[in-house]
Amino acid sequence: MSWLISPNLALDELVAQRRAAGESIVHLGFGESRLPVFPGLVERLVAGADRNAYGPVAGDAAVRSAVAGYFARRGLPTDPEHVVVAPGSKALLLALQAAIPGDVLVPEPCWVTYAPQARLAGKRVFGVPIPAECGGVPDPDRLRETIRQARQQGYDPRLVVLTSPDNPTGTHAPPDVVKTLAMIAEEEDLILLSDEIYRDLVHDPAATPILSPAELARSRTVVITGLSKSLALGGWRIGAARFPDTAWGAQLRADVTGYASESWSTLAGPMQEVATYAFGEPPELLERLARDRGLHRAVARAMYDIVIHGGAECRPPTGGFYVYPDFEPLRETLAGKSVVGGESLQRHLLENCGVAVLAGVHFGDDARALRFRAATSMLYGATRAEQQAALDAPDPLAVGHVRAALDAVEAGFAELAGLSPCHPPPRSPALTGTPH
Amino acid sequence: MSWLISPNLALDELVAQRRAAGESIVHLGFGESRLPVFPGLVERLVAGADRNAYGPVAGDAAVRSAVAGYFARRGLPTDPEHVVVAPGSKALLLALQAAIPGDVLVPEPCWVTYAPQARLAGKRVFGVPIPAECGGVPDPDRLRETIRQARQQGYDPRLVVLTSPDNPTGTHAPPDVVKTLAMIAEEEDLILLSDEIYRDLVHDPAATPILSPAELARSRTVVITGLSKSLALGGWRIGAARFPDTAWGAQLRADVTGYASESWSTLAGPMQEVATYAFGEPPELLERLARDRGLHRAVARAMYDIVIHGGAECRPPTGGFYVYPDFEPLRETLAGKSVVGGESLQRHLLENCGVAVLAGVHFGDDARALRFRAATSMLYGATRAEQQAALDAPDPLAVGHVRAALDAVEAGFAELAGLSPCHPPPRSPALTGTPH
Ligand SMILES: Cc1ncc(COP(=O)(O)O)c(C=O)c1O
Ligand SMILES: Cc1ncc(COP(=O)(O)O)c(C=O)c1O
DSSP: OOOOOOHHHHHHHHHHHHHHTTOOOEEOOSOOOOOOOOHHHHHHHHHTTTOOSOOOTTOOHHHHHHHHHHHHTTTOOOOGGGEEEESSHHHHHHHHHHHSOSEEEEEESOOTTHHHHHHHTTOOEEEEEOOSSOSSSOOHHHHHHHHHHHHHTTOOEEEEEEESSOTTTOOOOOHHHHHHHHHHHHHHTOEEEEEOTTGGGBSOTTTSOOOOGGGTSGGGEEEEEESTTTTSOGGGOOEEEEOOSSHHHHHHHHHHHHHHHTTTOSOOHHHHHHHHHHHTOOHHHHHHHHHHHHHHHHHHHHHHHHHHHTTOBOOOOOBTTEEOOBOGGGHHHHHTTTOOSHHHHHHHHHHHHOEEOEEGGGGTOOTTOOBEEEEGGGGSOSSHHHHHHHHHOSSGGGSHHHHHHHHHHHHHHHHHTTSSOOOOOOOOTTTOSOOO | OOOOOOHHHHHHHHHHHHHHTTOOOEEOOSOOOOOOOOHHHHHHHHHTTTOOSOOOTTOOHHHHHHHHHHHHTTTOOOOGGGEEEESSHHHHHHHHHHHSOSEEEEEESOOTTHHHHHHHTTOOEEEEEOOSSOSSSOOHHHHHHHHHHHHHTTOOEEEEEEESSOTTTOOOOOHHHHHHHHHHHHHHTOEEEEEOTTGGGBSOTTTSOOOOGGGTSGGGEEEEEESTTTTSOGGGOOEEEEOOSSHHHHHHHHHHHHHHHTTTOSOOHHHHHHHHHHHTOOHHHHHHHHHHHHHHHHHHHHHHHHHHHTTOBOOOOOBTTEEOOBOGGGHHHHHTTTOOSHHHHHHHHHHHHOEEOEEGGGGTOOTTOOBEEEEGGGGSOSSHHHHHHHHHOSSGGGSHHHHHHHHHHHHHHHHHTTSSOOOOOOOOTTTOSOOO
């Protein structure tokens, strides 16, 4: 069997190499919150250092009850017995796809990893376009239609992956859409896999409330979450899953735990200690989270303004740190530069304008679409000091290196629109240097 | 799909529950080095705390070159490009089984995880009995015979898993046996997966030298290792793999990295920092490793004496912290206690004698065989202070709680031989208490 490396990780390595070779690139290509670690988390890592024994596969009682409390505070009362922690939510998603029988339905576009994982697990993948209002969910009508057709062809679509807020669109489904999907799940006997890793990064929960499908389709929804995004801990590898409180849920949890015991064994002890603290949500950590969220919101909105100004259409971002513009209005102009689809657009931006983005096609979107994901979290700075400054600033957009990066992106997109000749953005120490 | 939890982890949880309920059990059931973390490792964990970015899938350049150096010092010159690190060698073994096509041959008995992983990867598993002199390898003649038969039946045996030193037998193959196996690999076009996680725990390398098949069948051997055993870091989850320096090796490494990028993403940054230090083998760490090895040797040999004294047959242990006795000489006596095979022997020892072991059948051995694995590393003490005392003592067998545990085991085995009535060993604080 042969698999390609995940395209986002591959792009990240490519950008690091080019930067090491001296090129100046604004990296909007990798879905990572590049911010310093909160010191309280480091304290817990140290406190957990003597946890060098293997321990229970699903995580020890303390971490599982912290995760249960986390979910309970979000309208999802949870027994610690229904929780599993792991080295990253990605590992859990793979185990779930392996454990749940049948084929899988994913939104189109969606995060790069769902479809390859499904194929690793021997599943057939059906993409369903997202609705006009948001990403992360299949359009309900087209979902019904895809299921009908798939069944006619002898397939067994059983699992639907939902992402809220979403990667790549930076938006999340309004409660009404979630209700419709939960209803369809009941009618069609589907299982919902709700990826809520960006949940705590909804920009403005009062204006755009979030609803988990687990609140509605309780017995048929598995939720996953993690600390990579909300606490900028991607490199620490901490994820968690919540299983339904039913006999089926218990069996599925046993299967996932069985899989874990043949793969990663258990989440590293020191990381369990960290997770116990983090999912416990002490006030100082919530305060830090609120600042992260404010930063993500400000920069994502600025990027939204830039792409709209550059002539693209775009859903306004509502959560996380992504913007997903559509340069369809510029199709004719771009054709003149031999840019005719996602891949050529991505290449043009990287090679001619010093802007690294990931084309929509990598998220399962139409190859001809002039869409890409811009991960705005990469703009906070190359050094810890810069990142901290962005985090501490009352107006992050006024911080020098953030402003410079946004201006460089704006110049790159202006070239797309034919508003200015293309030159790579000026070299600035704020924009070079390898990540971490 | 439905999988059982790994039997060794399941037994560990069972023992923890029984101890929590107040029972006194000598735990010889879990393959873990239960010793304190070396302080220098904790320092590196802290130093690595700010590595919160995802980073390269295979591990960063520093950790890969530390691992390459580690192998080079063992007669295996290695380019850092041929190394992958991961959260545990178990995760790498699964990825390798998924990436290498064909069916798999494993020694009988062998570590509990190989066969379930093979089945997860869709492989057929062929067990080949071990030779008289050692475990961890298939008997060469029977290997040839099994391959012939399997091919006749239309199977495609391609991969052979070797463990040296071995879990469960605590022995390792003499160089001559390894040479024969490497020759068979060439003749039969096999791939060797050499699990060398216990390599640094060979008790007496001068008396019983170790040879890696990678020194002979260079182009067709993948080696895995990790820090769980040699540095008592099971709960930290650090493993590494070394791929052959050939086009095929490069492709396999790419496939494993591709798999990793859809599963665990990368080894946690702080753990990469630890691994860089540990695989660099600074003198203070080698000194600690030598003390660990001395302790493992002393206690494993004491256990060997006990089982021989108890009437069993047994290969003398040469590496790691296991003894694998065969109570066949007592079959008649044991039948009188309704003990007729591995499972009933394991149950009898746990329920009547307060000794937890894992029956040979869990390692793929004959269900009727009166064999089990005793993991002696669990005897060093329940608390950090006790473990440290065992580690520091010039004669660990003279340390009170170690002696008491060995005596309790001796009493339990004496009962098997009908030498004394069975009573559970006396309660001692040294033997109770849940593992951390
Ligand atoms: C939607 C989504 N889910 C899950 C993950 C995986 O995160 P982790 O494995 O770090 O928990 C990511 C990371 O990019 C993501 O964007
Ligand atoms: C033979 C053998 N290989 C590999 C492992 C896995 O170790 P880890 O996943 O902790 O690296 C073990 C642990 O019990 C083992 O005994």
